[in-house]
Structures are given as structure tokens and as C-alpha cells.
Amino acid sequence: MTGAPTTDARHAGTATAPPMLQVRDLHAWYDESHVLHSMTFEVAAGETVTLLGRNGAGKTTTLKSIMSILPTRTGSIMLQGRETIGLAARAIARLGVGYVPEERGIYSKLSVEENLFLPPQVRPAQLSLAEIFDLFPNLRERLKSPGNRLSGGEQQMLAIARVLRTGAPLLLLDEPTEGLAPVIIDQIGRAIAMLKRAGLTIVLVEQNFRFAASVADRHYVVEQGQVIDMIPNAERERHAAKLQKYLGI
Template sequence: MAIEATTLERKAQAGTKPLLKVRGLEAWYGESHVLHGIDLDVGEGEVVTLLGRNGAGKTTTLKSIMGVIGKRKGSVSFGGQETIGLPSRAIARLGLGYVPEERGIYSTLSVEENLMLPPQVKPGGLSVAQIFELFPNIKERLRSQGTKLSGGEQQMLAIGRILRTGANLLLLDEPTEGLAPVIIDQIGATIRMLKQKGFTIVLVEQNFRFAQTVADRHYIVEQGKVIDMIPNEELDANIDKLHGYLGV
């Protein structure tokens, strides 16, 4: 059974200004009803993860927040503005940035062209020089084709590209999937640094041990609903329950 929205609000981290509120979010792929009433809150400056088994609806939740899914209903409020009726391009202009699991790197474009492709939607984005400081590998490969990069380099490019746009809420789908441990550590350090700079991040992640190193709270998604929320400081105490949720 999904937990009530009021429970989410009581359990949300104290002292954070609400930035994203999702209530009763439903979504479909064609005739397939995938989300059945997602409720979640994300405070300004928080890192929040969506955990759950494969097919639970985590990626669909990110796509629905971003408006890149065919049919959705419910409420998605960002900074107090309802976005459920807006197209994805209008949602992006509000300051939401989405990095899909497949990263979306264009094979016909160079690394530099991929990096500069998205328009700036708001002031406050990172400069190219700041992105190079975060991800020096990108600077070294500027003339390479985007898909000639390693998986880790493509992930860095995908994140760096969004940071340039001025988005202040980042939706990251499986950023560590298939990456070497040293690259995972770098992605983790980047997420923690972005949090310190005031970015808000919603993260879909299968590796809950990695999620534990970066997140403030964890929502558990099952069969298209949020069924629990565990603060990060309580994760170890609830590890058996989490294993049950995730089928570990």
C-alpha cells in the first residue's frame, strides 16, 4: 500500500524549502498503466533517491516529472508551479534537467558539440571551465565523437551538458550503471559537490550502497507507487526491510 502524502510531508527532512511536490502521479505507455499514484516531496538542496526492483516505475517517474511520456495525470509542482499540463520543453525552461539512463549522447556530434547543444534555460549554470574542472576527461576528448567515449566519460558529458543549462533540479537515471568503481567514486563526489552548491537531485539508483553515500532520503517504489520512505541516517537500521523491498 502506498504511503499517504501527508505522511511524506511529515517525514520529509526538516528545514528544507519544498521545491518539487508530486501527488497522485499516474502514467501510461500506450495502454499499459505503469504509475498508479506516485507521491513524493523533494526539498530544495536535497538529494533523494528512488529505489526499487526492476520494472517498479522508477524511470517512468523521472520521465513523467520531466513530461517526456505520452500520457500522465495527477500533480507535479515545481517551485510552486503546476507542470502536469506543460510540454517537456517548457518544463526544462523552469530549471529541470534530465539525464536519461542511456545518456543521450549524439554519435554524429563531437564531445564539444554535445556539450554545447542544449540551450541555457536559466542563469546560474556552470561555465564550461567549471565543467572541465569537474570532469577533466571531457576537456581532453573535445574533438572526439561523443560515442567514442567510455561509458564513464559519456556519463560525465551527459551530466556536464545539463549543468551548463542552468537547471537547478537534476533528474539522474542510473548514473553509475555499468561503470568502473573508480568512476562511480567520481560520480559520487560530483553529486556531493553539487549538493553543496545548492543543486537539488532526484536519483534513480539500483546500487543502494552508493545511494547511501550521497542521498538524504530514499523513496521505495513498488508496482508504480511509493510504499515507504527511509531517511539516510536510518538506512542501516532498516537494512533487512530494504532487502525485502529490493529482493536482495
């Protein structure tokens, strides 16, 4: 395993507040299958970081573990200095973690408006409803449409908008560009850039490295259930050979 720094140098030794998210020695299982092996990384408030790696590396499992969706885990998951490894998923959401799963998780028979207002608001929202609709104008036009009448891109917009309305300051986004047309991917990228400016913290699982490089501050490379390297986005060209080896890009 490559020695992987767990935080950017600009945060080292100077920050007084705890990281927004700190994962240490995290192990997780699906039944008898041991998937995460000492996963360790951290994310400062206001950062966007990606978890990069090949299929099956453990990236989605990491997000599910943070959300306490997987029941069998050991290690430490700290949210703003608070240990959460023993909490239920509903408690994690109430602490201000918004999760957008790969399958999006919207309710197909509910309207856009009903989907938006279904989750409770856990914090004062960083973005107003009007600002959310400015991010995703399609949703304003489709408020009364049921979820199963939305395109894949509109469903992704709705899934992100729903967690934004809750006021969660930490967003976990699992493959938000998968299967989407380039014009929609660009729109998702602009939305993430705006969320960064609004001060939200984002952990992004993404196969599309070109997209990841356009939005992220740092990249954690995941292999066989653990972080094996960390590459600052500003240094990605210098580390192109390593990225090619890790990801085959």
C-alpha cells in the same frame, strides 16, 4: 501499502517556500499499460533523494512523467509551486529541469564541445564551465572527440555536464552508475557530492544501493508504480531488514 511520510521531519511545519518538486497522485500509462498508480513524493530544494525499487517498479517512468515525455498522465507535478502536468517537455526543460536518461542521450556524431553547447542555457549556471571541467577532467581533454569515441563513463560525464551547463537547478539522473567501472562510479559520486554543496536538487534513480547511500539524504521505495516507504539515509542501518525485503540487498 505502508504509510509513507512524504518529507523529512526537518522540513515539516517550518519551511515557507514550496518544495522544489512535489508529485501528487500521479498516474501514467504506456499505451494501455497503467504503470504509475498514485505516485506521491516531494523533494526540498537542495536535497538529493533516490527512487529505489526493483526493475519494473516505475522509477524511470516517474522521471519521464516529470519531464512530460509520457503523453498520458493524470495527477499533479509541481515545480516550485507551479503546476506542470499539462506542459510540453521543452517547457519543463526551460523551467529548469535537467534530465539525464539511462541511455545518456548524447549525439554520437557531435563532438564533446558541440554536445555541451547544444542545449540552451535556461538559468545562470551554478557551476562555471571551468568548474564543470574540474568535475570531469576527461571532457576537457576530449573536447574535439565525437561522442561515439567516448567510453561509457565519459559519455555519462558528458550527459551530466551538458545539463549542468544549462543552469538547471533540478537534476533527474536515471541509473548514472549502470555499467560503469568502480573508479568511474567513485568519480560520479564525488561529482554529485559537489553538486549538492553547490545547492542543486537531485532526484536519482539507482539500483546500486551502496552508491545511493553514499550520496542521498532520503530514499523513496517504489513498488508497483507507487511509493510504499520513505527511509532517511541516516536511519538506513536501523531499517536494514526492510531494505532487504524491499530490494533484496
